[in-house]
Amino acid sequence: MVASLKKQFKTEFAVELTCQSCVDDVSNVLKQFPGIEQFDINLSEQRVTIEGTAPPSKVSRALKETGRTVIVRGQGVADDKQGHSGAAVCIFDVYGDDPTKQLPKGKSGLARFVQIDNDTCLIDLTVEGLTPGKHGVHIHECGDVxxxxxxxxxxxxxxxxxxxxxxxxxxxxxxxxxxxxxxxxDMVVESERIKVWDIIGRSMVITKDEDDLGKNKQTQQQSKWNGNSGPGILCGIIARSAGAFENMKKVCACNGKTLWEEARLVQDKKVSSL
Known part of the structure; x- marks a missing residue:
């Protein structure tokens, strides 16, 4: 489900750019992408910034299809003077009901939250490797996985x-x-009910089955509780994250790796664990 976004926002990507040819390739992709009002590509800082209503998850996927490593570094509103009221991220790193089990090969998920203003929270979710069809998405009260x-x-x-x-x-x-x-x-929602400050430290779960939205009269009790959406298959904790231009880190303080090396290490760990 991809909602029609009403407000413009800004997303900052770190993109592995090495030469002018890389810049040209990325520029050609962005010029053809619907919903992008303007963009800026900085070769020396390996940074791509877009503004508009285009869902960041779809832009990220399109950039990755150029063969480059892409990381969302921050999100905010298009009007710098307005600022944003908070940002959060949920990386789905637990599979099913076994927290010791690494995600199966090819499965991953990421949700980003930006409180655009006091009334509106932008939620942008993308997953890869799940069974085709509909899967319920819920924020749960506890951040315990x-x-x-x-x-x-x-x-x-x-x-x-x-x-x-x-x-x-x-x-x-x-x-x-x-x-x-x-x-x-992909799922993009502008919610007037969710506030970033209320959900940081909680968890997000994607379920095996479709959520009936509480409308199944045959199993009304279960429907009114969890929508008959079945067990969780991906889950993660919602954590505070950076807004646009708030995260300038190039090297991980834990291991000295660059952000490109760190991204590949995470991906290799998922694959080698299988």
Missing amino acids: SRGWLSTGDHFNPTGVDHGDEFTGHVGDLGNLEVDDNGWG
């Missing part, structure tokens, strides 16, 4: 209502993510 999704608690529900859709259900109900035949899925 010691037993995988089983220890994340119930859906985040500060208003005490029944499960439902992203407009009337639990605050943590985000509806369904639709995965295509190639295993890719």
